[in-house]
Every structure is written in C-alpha cells, then in structure tokens.
Amino acid sequence: MTDTTTAQAPAQESGLVPLPTATARALILIGAVGTIASTFMSWTWTDEFPGDLTVYGYPAGLQIIALVAGLFTLLHGLALQGVKPLRFLNPAGATSPVFLMTLSGFTVCWFTAIAIAVDLGGLANLDPGAYVAMVASAIPVVGALALPGTTLKDYITKSDQPRPTRLGPLAERLVLTAGTTIALIVFTYGIGIDDEDSETFIGYLLLIIFAVWSATHAGLLDRYADIGRRHKGFAAGLAFLAAAIFPFTQSDDHNANLGVSILIFATVALGLNIVVGLTGLLDLGYVAFLGVGAYAAALVSGSEFSRFSGVQFPFWAAALTGMAASLVFGVLIGAPTLRLRGDYLAIVTLGFGEIFRIAVNNMDGSSGPNITNGPNGISQIPDLEIFGFNLGVPHDIGSFTLGRFANYLFLMLFVTAIVVLVFTRAADSRIGRAWIAIREDETAATAMGINGFRVKLIAFALGASLAGLAGTVMAHVNYSVNPQPYKFADAVPPNSAFLLAAVVLGGMGTVSGPLLGASLLYLIPEKLQFLQNYSLLAFGLALVLLMRFRPEGIIANRRRQLEFHETGQLDIPEQQSLPEGTIGAAKATKAGA
Structure with a gap:
C-alpha cells in the first residue's frame, strides 16, 4: 500500500x-x-x-x-x-x-x-x-x-x-454584508458602462x-449560499437595501430606467416561475398576462386616448384592476386547457399569447370594438401620484436628486418585495407542496388525493395576477401601451421566449434565479448593441450550452440539482470478493448518510 x-x-x-x-x-x-x-x-x-x-x-x-x-x-x-x-x-x-x-x-x-x-x-x-x-x-x-x-x-x-467550519452568527452576517456590497459594486460598474x-x-x-x-x-x-440559507431574512433584507442604494450611486437617470425595466422583467419572470418552476407547466404565452394588466391599468388611469378617458383610478385601484383582469383571463384560459399536458398545453398557451396580441391590435373601432385603440395603443398615461408624491417629478434627498425613473425604481422594489413574499409563502405552503408533487409526477400526485386540475388552475391564476401587477407599473413607466412588445419571441425583451429563458437560465423553482436570469437577459442585449440583430441566436446558443453544462440553472434548486447530477453507484472494485450482505449494508449506509 x-x-x-x-x-x-x-x-x-x-x-x-x-x-x-x-x-x-x-x-x-x-x-x-x-x-x-x-x-x-x-x-x-x-x-x-x-x-x-x-x-x-x-x-x-x-x-x-x-x-x-x-x-x-x-x-x-x-x-x-x-x-x-x-x-x-x-x-x-x-x-x-x-x-x-x-x-x-x-x-x-x-x-x-x-x-x-x-x-x-x-x-x-x-x-x-x-x-x-x-x-x-x-x-x-x-x-x-x-x-x-x-x-x-x-x-x-x-x-x-473540505467542508468549512461554521462561523458565528455575527461573522456570517458580516460575510453576507460583504458579499452584497461586492455584488452592488459589480452591478453598478457594469450598468454604468x-x-x-x-x-x-x-x-x-x-x-x-x-x-x-x-x-x-x-x-x-456554495459556502456563501449555505450561509444565506441560514440567514434568509437577513440576506433578503440586504438585497433590497442594496437595490434601494443603487439610485444614489447613479448620476444618469437612464441607468435607473434600466433598473426599473430589469425589475419589471424579473418580477414577471418570478410569476412565471410559479407556473413553470414549481408546477411544471410549460407556458409559452405568459407575456399576454403582462399585457392584460398593462392595458387594464391604462384604461382606468386617466389617459385621454383611453376608451374611458374620464376615469382615473388611484394607483392602488389601478393595480388591483390590472391584477383582477389578469386573474380573470388566467382562469378563463386555464379552465378549459389545464387538463392538457406537456406539448399540447404549450401549444395552447402559445396560441393564447398570439390571440391576445392580434385581438388588442384589432380593437380599434374599425376591425373590432373600440377598446384598445388598435396598433396605436393607449398613450399619454399620466405619472402616478401616491400620497401626494408625484413619481414623474424629480425630488431632492440631501445632495442627491432622484429623477423620474429612480422614483419608479423604488415603487418597483416594493412590488418586487410583494411578489417575492407571495412566491416564498406559496412555495412553502401546502399548495406549494402540491405544485411540486404535480411537477414531479402528476399521475402519482393524483393517486395520492391531490386535485391536479384545481392545483394547476390556482398556480396559473396566481402567476397571471402577479404579471398583471407588474404590467400596471410598466404602463405608467412607459407612458403608453401598444401591441408590439407582446410577442412570443423578439429581439427586445420582455416577451414569452425571454421570460421562459430567464426562468430556465436563472434556476427554476428558486427566488433569486429568475431575478438573476432576467437581469442578465435584459442588460446584456442593452449593452451589446451590435448583437441586437442576432440576440435570438445568441441566447439560443447560451441555452444550449447551459443545458449541456448546467441544466439546473445558474442558481440551482437543490432538488433539481440532485435530479440532473446523480451521484452514481458506490465505488466498489469489481474483482474484489465481498462477504454476503456487504454491498447491501454499504448502500444502506450511503443512503442514510
């Protein structure tokens, strides 16, 4: 030896x-x-x-x-x-x-x-x-x-x-603080290019x-992720604090605009993660729910081009209107289609996304009822005013001036916090465990007493309502809504293909995965202008490489990581004779470990 x-x-x-x-x-x-x-x-x-x-x-x-x-x-x-x-x-x-x-x-x-x-x-x-x-x-x-x-x-x-030794609670919180600070510096430098x-x-x-x-x-x-799991609340608080500090690091309001767009994209991707990541339903028309929420909010927000131009709801009512409209459409679309599975469900949802875009494009008073103003959309949507605070007006805080997009960035942080809270609470609840059971094996879950149709419909409706909430803010940030962005695939996000890619790239079934995936997919095409004509090719190649080398996504859910990377069998020499029962005992020991 x-x-x-x-x-x-x-x-x-x-x-x-x-x-x-x-x-x-x-x-x-x-x-x-x-x-x-x-x-x-x-x-x-x-x-x-x-x-x-x-x-x-x-x-x-x-x-x-x-x-x-x-x-x-x-x-x-x-x-x-x-x-x-x-x-x-x-x-x-x-x-x-x-x-x-x-x-x-x-x-x-x-x-x-x-x-x-x-x-x-x-x-x-x-x-x-x-x-x-x-x-x-x-x-x-x-x-x-x-x-x-x-x-x-x-x-x-x-x-x-080697397996690291655990640090004390204070030291671990210092590590999380240092990591969040580094992430903020890296992101700020990148978005400032x-x-x-x-x-x-x-x-x-x-x-x-x-x-x-x-x-x-x-x-x-891996060590940083372990520390984050032991201090989830503290880590989440640091992440939102870093996002709140970001506008104060920028002198150009354009970068704050990028931050708002990333948060909208990421929030919608997190809602899609309920449908795809937790429940395992392949939805290829999810961006339509974003459009439903945006159009519903635009109709009741006081635009002179709205069909209901004399109506101007406060923000909270407009947000509830957008969420309710998306929820209704989610139920109406999900009720007759969620008994389908796999590719058939994907085809139906893809069709719904295209039907929505064509429908709002034709509701101009000539090809259809006068509701959405057709291809011209609904423009001149007024800025939000919350508790007397007009988000469209720059505000001074000390020596810093927060522009319009910085104001909306803080609003989107609040919306993102709500969506993250809903996602985490739902995923850890009884209904969340039912979603995961449906994703793993719907037949087995149904045999164990889970009402698969009802559980999937709840996931579909909840994901749609969260997308509608983000659409409400997007309509006011962009001043207008029109049918152009709500395609299945386009060179500029958000669209259904990029939303699905953000979930898969970041990590299905996780909170931070879709947020990271959406940030990458939005920021990279924005900074690499020469790739805009080839963005679909570039992100397709990226997905192929990801599926080959890290199919569980950048930030992996532990369950999915084990599924994609099986550890294999015990390393037992083939020619070595072992006493009877040794292999079984070894396997039992390994399983227990």
Missing part, C-alpha cells in the same frame, strides 16, 4: 507544463504583478478606442478590468503560497480555481489588444503597455498549467473542497464569467 502511494506521488505533482511546483507558483505571482503594472502604462496612442487607454499612471476602461483580474490572480497565487488570511479563497489548494482565475486576466488583456488592432486598423496602434499586458497575463496561465493535473480536463473540472462601449462590457463579462467559475470551483459560492 505504501509502495503504491509512493509510486503515484510524482504523477499527482506533475502538470501539463513540466516545471517544479515552486516555479509554477512563482510564475503566477510574477505574471499577476506584471499584469497589474501594465495597466498603469499606455496601451494605445489614440483616444479613439473606448476608455482612453493612452494615459500613463491612470488605468481606465478595460485597463481597470485587467487590473482587477491581475489582483485576483495575485491573491490566488498568495493563497497557494500559504498566506493564512487568504486560504479561504482555495482551502484545498485545488488547481482549477487558480487556472480559471489566470484565464480571466489572459482573456481580458488579449481581447483588448485584438480589439485595438481590429478597431484602429493594425498592430501598429498598440503601445508598449499592451504588449507587456499580453506577455504578463500569459505567464500565470503557464504557471497554472504546471500545477498538478494530467489532462486539460483536470484544470476545468471542479475538485472536492456606456451603451456604445461594447468592448469594455465584453471585457467586464469575461472577468465576471471566469471569476464566478473560479469561485464555484473553490467552493466559495
């Missing part, structure tokens, strides 16, 4: 690049320092490239992103050297987190150099700092490839991490992807 271990030791210490481990660790540190130093040099001679990378001693644009990547690589390198305060970054000293982190700086620096050459017309436009960045960022990759690993798969495959500066946003995405990938392999995200 000792001889076998000794013989295998050199193989475990070898890497793809034949260098001693000490040299490999030194290369990681040297390359990280070089990458950081290069960001204080000029990368190009002209300021025509976004971000103005011409200044010595002052990083800007993609240089800041490369600086952060180099700093993270340096921290991982110091953790490998045994610096105690940094051991939490990689407790097991695994190879894959370090390698993935080195790729962040490498991809950002090389992408920047290539982008400069392509945009400005040749390598002659690169200053010495760009060449230093390219060479320096490649050195840590070489060093990481010299760390233990026999194939390239070893460098991108998650390895086992100019819409025309697609190169900087691509570099930002590259850094985020590899940093999150590395943190996942190091077990940091």
Whole structure:
C-alpha cells in the first residue's frame, strides 16, 4: 500500500507544463504583478478606442478590468503560497480555481489588444503597455498549467473542497454584508458602462464569467449560499437595501430606467416561475398576462386616448384592476386547457399569447370594438401620484436628486418585495407542496388525493395576477401601451421566449434565479448593441450550452440539482470478493448518510 502511494506521488505533482511546483507558483505571482503594472502604462496612442487607454499612471476602461483580474490572480497565487488570511479563497489548494482565475486576466488583456488592432486598423496602434499586458497575463496561465493535473480536463473540472467550519452568527452576517456590497459594486460598474462601449462590457463579462467559475470551483459560492440559507431574512433584507442604494450611486437617470425595466422583467419572470418552476407547466404565452394588466391599468388611469378617458383610478385601484383582469383571463384560459399536458398545453398557451396580441391590435373601432385603440395603443398615461408624491417629478434627498425613473425604481422594489413574499409563502405552503408533487409526477400526485386540475388552475391564476401587477407599473413607466412588445419571441425583451429563458437560465423553482436570469437577459442585449440583430441566436446558443453544462440553472434548486447530477453507484472494485450482505449494508449506509 505504501509502495503504491509512493509510486503515484510524482504523477499527482506533475502538470501539463513540466516545471517544479515552486516555479509554477512563482510564475503566477510574477505574471499577476506584471499584469497589474501594465495597466498603469499606455496601451494605445489614440483616444479613439473606448476608455482612453493612452494615459500613463491612470488605468481606465478595460485597463481597470485587467487590473482587477491581475489582483485576483495575485491573491490566488498568495493563497497557494500559504498566506493564512487568504486560504479561504482555495482551502484545498485545488488547481482549477487558480487556472480559471489566470484565464480571466489572459482573456481580458488579449481581447483588448485584438480589439485595438481590429478597431484602429493594425498592430501598429498598440503601445508598449499592451504588449507587456499580453506577455504578463500569459505567464500565470503557464504557471497554472504546471500545477498538478494530467489532462486539460483536470484544470476545468471542479475538485472536492473540505467542508468549512461554521462561523458565528455575527461573522456570517458580516460575510453576507460583504458579499452584497461586492455584488452592488459589480452591478453598478457594469450598468454604468456606456451603451456604445461594447468592448469594455465584453471585457467586464469575461472577468465576471471566469471569476464566478473560479469561485464555484473553490467552493466559495456554495459556502456563501449555505450561509444565506441560514440567514434568509437577513440576506433578503440586504438585497433590497442594496437595490434601494443603487439610485444614489447613479448620476444618469437612464441607468435607473434600466433598473426599473430589469425589475419589471424579473418580477414577471418570478410569476412565471410559479407556473413553470414549481408546477411544471410549460407556458409559452405568459407575456399576454403582462399585457392584460398593462392595458387594464391604462384604461382606468386617466389617459385621454383611453376608451374611458374620464376615469382615473388611484394607483392602488389601478393595480388591483390590472391584477383582477389578469386573474380573470388566467382562469378563463386555464379552465378549459389545464387538463392538457406537456406539448399540447404549450401549444395552447402559445396560441393564447398570439390571440391576445392580434385581438388588442384589432380593437380599434374599425376591425373590432373600440377598446384598445388598435396598433396605436393607449398613450399619454399620466405619472402616478401616491400620497401626494408625484413619481414623474424629480425630488431632492440631501445632495442627491432622484429623477423620474429612480422614483419608479423604488415603487418597483416594493412590488418586487410583494411578489417575492407571495412566491416564498406559496412555495412553502401546502399548495406549494402540491405544485411540486404535480411537477414531479402528476399521475402519482393524483393517486395520492391531490386535485391536479384545481392545483394547476390556482398556480396559473396566481402567476397571471402577479404579471398583471407588474404590467400596471410598466404602463405608467412607459407612458403608453401598444401591441408590439407582446410577442412570443423578439429581439427586445420582455416577451414569452425571454421570460421562459430567464426562468430556465436563472434556476427554476428558486427566488433569486429568475431575478438573476432576467437581469442578465435584459442588460446584456442593452449593452451589446451590435448583437441586437442576432440576440435570438445568441441566447439560443447560451441555452444550449447551459443545458449541456448546467441544466439546473445558474442558481440551482437543490432538488433539481440532485435530479440532473446523480451521484452514481458506490465505488466498489469489481474483482474484489465481498462477504454476503456487504454491498447491501454499504448502500444502506450511503443512503442514510
């Protein structure tokens, strides 16, 4: 046994690049320092490239992103050297987190150099700092490839991490506070990148992807999620506090407008998550319920183009009207169709979504009754006024001026909190357990006494009413409603395809999953303007990759994660003879564990 271990030791210490481990660790540190130093040099001679990378001693644009990547690589390198305060970054000293982190700086620096050459017309436009960045960022990759690993798969495959010891309640709350602060900084920086500066946003995405990938392999995200589950209320409060602070970090009200749109999109996706994620019903026309709520609120909000122009409900009444209209349509559509299953139900809901769009397009007084003003829609919807507070007027709070969209952002935070509360309470209730039973096996659930039709109808109606609530706010934010946005698939969200993708991408059956998925699907097309004509292709490819490598979504529900990643059988040597009953006892022990 000792001889076998000794013989295998050199193989475990070898890497793809034949260098001693000490040299490999030194290369990681040297390359990280070089990458950081290069960001204080000029990368190009002209300021025509976004971000103005011409200044010595002052990083800007993609240089800041490369600086952060180099700093993270340096921290991982110091953790490998045994610096105690940094051991939490990689407790097991695994190879894959370090390698993935080195790729962040490498991809950002090389992408920047290539982008400069392509945009400005040749390598002659690169200053010495760009060449230093390219060479320096490649050195840590070489060093990481010299760390233990026999194939390239070893460098991108998650390895086992030691189970962390629990921290005290105060320390865990501090960790949650730090994590929320970092998330706010990252989101604020990303949303603040100019819409025309697609190169900087691509570099930002590259850094985020590899940093999150590395943190996942190091077990940091799993540990953070465990802490969040033990302090759900505190974590949720921090998330809403961070969202409330966001408007005070922005000087441009356009970014607050993006925040409002993301929250509307995310809230509707969370309502769809009740239908798809909890109940397992494939709804391809869900965006129609958003439209029903928006049109119902627009009709009673005092617009001169409304069929009922003399009627102006207060916000709470308009919101209840939108919710009630969507609820009624949810029941009317669900009652005759929810006895269908699978693809048949999907086809019927897809048809409902198209029927709604065509119907409101024809209700113009000539092709049909004069209710929705046809393709022109209902415009000039007045801003909301709540308790004498006009959301359309900028307001000063101390030295900060909150514009119109910042005001609506706070309103949407309140609406999102209501939807999150309804979702969590419903999911943890008796009806929520019935939804999950229907999703897992409707036949078995019915055999156990669950009224499948009634349970599914409740889910359909509740999801529709939540979408109607979000539609009420959307109508006032956009000043108008028209049939154009309510398609099954379009280059611009929200539409049914993007809503479904947000749920699947983020993680079905979770609260934070659809919120994250909706944020990504709305923000990325907004910042990468050149992809708008290919957005459907891009998000289709993203879904294919997601289904291949992480079918449970970015933020996985534990039940679904176990379904998609079965642990397999016991590792018992085939040729080893075991006493009778040993295998059964071993399996029983494993099941109990």
